[in-house]
Amino acid sequence: MLSLPFPYIATTAGWITAEVGRQPWLIYGLMRTDQGASMNVSAGNALFSLIGFMGMYTLLSVLFLFLVGREIAHGPEAE
Amino acid sequence: METLWFCLVAVALAAYVVLDGFDLGAGIIHLGVARNDEERKQVLAAIGPYWDGNEVWLLAAGGTLFMAFPSLYSSAFSGFYLPLMMVLWLLMLRGIAIEFRGHIDSPVWKPLWDVVFTGASALLAIFFGAALGNVVRGVSLNAKGEFFLPLWTNFGVKGEVGILDWYTITVGLLAYVTLTQHGALWVAWKTQGEVQRRSRRVARIAWWTVVALTILTTAMTLNIQPQVGANLRLHLWGSIFPIISVVSLVGTWIFLRRSQDLRAFLCSCGFIAGMLASAALGLYPYVLPSSGDPSLGLTIERTAAGPYGLRMGLMWWIPGVLLAAGYFVFLYRHFGVARFSPPRDEA
Numbered sequence: 031m032l033s034l035p036f037p038y039i040a041t042t043a044g045w046i047t048a049e050v051g052r053q054p055w056l057i058y059g060l061m062r063t064d065q066g067a068s069m070n071v072s073a074g075n076a077l078f079s080l081i082g083f084m085g086m087y088t089l090l091s092v093l094f095l096f097l098v099g100r101e102i103a104h105g106p107e108a109e
Numbered sequence: 110m111e112t113l114w115f116c117l118v119a120v121a122l123a124a125y126v127v128l129d130g131f132d133l134g135a136g137i138i139h140l141g142v143a144r145n146d147e148e149r150k151q152v153l154a155a156i157g158p159y160w161d162g163n164e165v166w167l168l169a170a171g172g173t174l175f176m177a178f179p180s181l182y183s184s185a186f187s188g189f190y191l192p193l194m195m196v197l198w199l200l201m202l203r204g205i206a207i208e209f210r211g212h213i214d215s216p217v218w219k220p221l222w223d224v225v226f227t228g229a230s231a232l233l234a235i236f237f238g239a240a241l242g243n244v245v246r247g248v249s250l251n252a253k254g255e256f257f258l259p260l261w262t263n264f265g266v267k268g269e270v271g272i273l274d275w276y277t278i279t280v281g282l283l284a285y286v287t288l289t290q291h292g293a294l295w296v297a298w299k300t301q302g303e304v305q306r307r308s309r310r311v312a313r314i315a316w317w318t319v320v321a322l323t324i325l326t327t328a329m330t331l332n333i334q335p336q337v338g339a340n341l342r343l344h345l346w347g348s349i350f351p352i353i354s355v356v357s358l359v360g361t362w363i364f365l366r367r368s369q370d371l372r373a374f375l376c377s378c379g380f381i382a383g384m385l386a387s388a389a390l391g392l393y394p395y396v397l398p399s400s401g402d403p404s405l406g407l408t409i410e411r412t413a414a415g416p417y418g419l420r421m422g423l424m425w426w427i428p429g430v431l432l433a434a435g436y437f438v439f440l441y442r443h444f445g446v447a448r449f450s451p452p453r454d455e456a
Contacts, residue, residue, distance in 0.1 A: 068187040070257040079194045086198060090205070097212050 110420070111413040114177035115396070117426065119389035121173045125166035126237070126385060127291075127378045128437075132160040134292015136203065136230025137285070140223060142296065142307035149223055153207060155299035158444045160207065162437065164200065169433070176422050180254060181396045181412040188248060188256040189240070192272055196236050203229040231285065238284025242277030245334055245388060246270065247398035250405045254412075266333050270400045276329055283322040287384075290315035290361070291377045298370035309365065312373070316362055323358070323384075327351075330391070336398060337391030347390040354383030 052058065056066040135156045143149040175182045186193060206226035210219055248256045249269050261271035293312035297305050331338050341347055357379030364373035392398070396412055399405040413419065 068183070068190075070187040070255050071190045072257075075190055078191070082194060082198060086201060093205075093209065097209070100213070 110416060111177075111409040112393075114173075114413065114419055114422075115389070115393060115409050118170065118173050118177060119385065121166065121170035121430075123382050123385040125163070125170050127381050128163035128166055129160070130288045130291045130381060131295035131374075132156045132163055132292070133203075133230045133234050134288040134290070135296050136226050136292070137234060137289045138293050138296065138308060138311050139230070140227045142293070142304050142311060144303075146219060148304050149219070150211075151300050151302075151304050152296055153210070155296050158440065161204075162440060164204070165433075167200075169430070173426065176426075177414055177419060178396055178409065178412040179414055181407055184250075184254050184256065184407065184412075185397060188258055189243070189272070190257070191260070192236060192240065196233065196240075199229045199233045199236065203233065234285045234288040235281040238281035239272065239277040241284070241388065242280030243272060244397060245280075245330060245337070245392060246274075246276050247334070247395075247400040247406065249401055250397070250399045250407065252405065254405070254407055266400065268401050276333055279322065279326055279329060283319070283326045286315050286318040286322055287381060290319050291374075291381065294361070294365070294370060294374040294377050298374050305370075309368065309370075312365055316358075316365065319380075320358065323354075334391065334398065336395060340391050340393060344390065347387075350383050350386040350390055352383075354380050354387065357383060 054062050054064075056063045135152055139149065139152050143152045171182075202225055206222040206229060210222040210226070212218075243258070246266050247270075248258055250256045259271045261273040262269050264271070264274040266274050266276050290312050293308045293315060297308035297312060300308065357376045360376035361373050361380060364370075364376060394408045394410070395406045396409055397407040399407075414422070
């Protein structure tokens with residue numbers, strides 16, 4: 031039971047390693063991250079969508095924890 | 110080769126609209142045709158096995174677009190950034206609503222997700238229609254082939270345009286009523302009892318609005334985008350697509366009157382496919398026209414990937430799509446003509 035968080039930590043750590051480790055390259059040796067950003071999308075737009083996604087994911091996480099907590103509290107179905 | 114890919118992107122997009130269209134349509138009519146929990150479950154069961162796979166065709170179309178016309182992808186997805194983000198969130202909300210609804214037996218939980226399901230589906234239909242309107246009308250491209258559209262400018266269709274103007278709003282409404290009809294016909298085919306009766310009524314009413322808005326939108330399109338009329342005159346064989354649409358629309362009505370739901374639904378599929386094919390034909394060779402100077406418009410030549418890439422892509426795309434299509438045939442046959450009946454105590 032104590033090992034519950036480990037898969038989440040492992041997956042997230044893997045992704046963070048990949049995405050932070052690749053900096054400053056978008057395509058290693060060919061293109062840097064700041065060269066890949068669109069010139070037409072302003073910082074404000076990117077911030078709006080970032081906050082939007084954070085909000086969505088926060089909502090989803092809360093709902094997920096709530097629903098899974100209910101399932102766990104309910105316990106296994108009787109045989 | 111570029112023309113072939115133009116057609117393949119159009120095919121993938123048409124597949125998405127025909128397939129996920131009835132999921133969205135079922136969502137739009139969900140609150141109206143299903144008045145209690147059992148009926149709501151019927152509607153959700155009608156799209157249950159299919160909606161997730163149908164949605165994936167959007168990714169297939171987007172991926173095909175990215176592969177075949179990368180500069181168009183980059184230009185369009187930057188220019189339409191905010192509406193695309195909203196479409197993404199609406200798609201997420203639609204999926205969440207379907208999946209979460211059944212988890213808690215509560216008079217607050219279930220209606221909440223029902224409303225989210227219907228709202229997200231309705232907005233998606235309107236957004237997708239407006240997106241098509243934007244593509245046909247053209248956008249304010251600069252010399253580098255880039256643009257960024259505000260939500261609206263002066264609601265006019267020339268020069269500096271916005272995402273919403275009287276034309277794109279009309280196309281959005283056309284998409285809304287078309288998908289309402291499409292979804293109602295699917296739900297009518299897949300259910301029995303009260304839900305089926307109400308869906309057939311919705312389909313009948315929707316049909317008239319589809320006819321009216323199709324006529325209006327066609328007139329507007331021919332007026333606004335001279336490319337469309339010019340292409341039809343140039344490629345007279347292309348008028349097969351509008352003819353398919355008209356015949357299908359008439360067929361929808363005939364089969365609806367005879368309560369032959371499956372045939373009516375298939376005619377609705379034909380209508381949507383014919384309409385999208387007509388739009389693709391009208392647009393060619395532009396993939397994204399300019400709302401100002403026509404020479405700034407993005408054509409398939411300007412935006413297509415290199416010939417090697419296109420050839421390689423074809424070698425992967427064809428087996429991939431055949432595999433996907435084979436699965437879909439299996440899926441629809443497996444769940445076959447199962448109709449979802451009302452619970453026994455209501456019969």
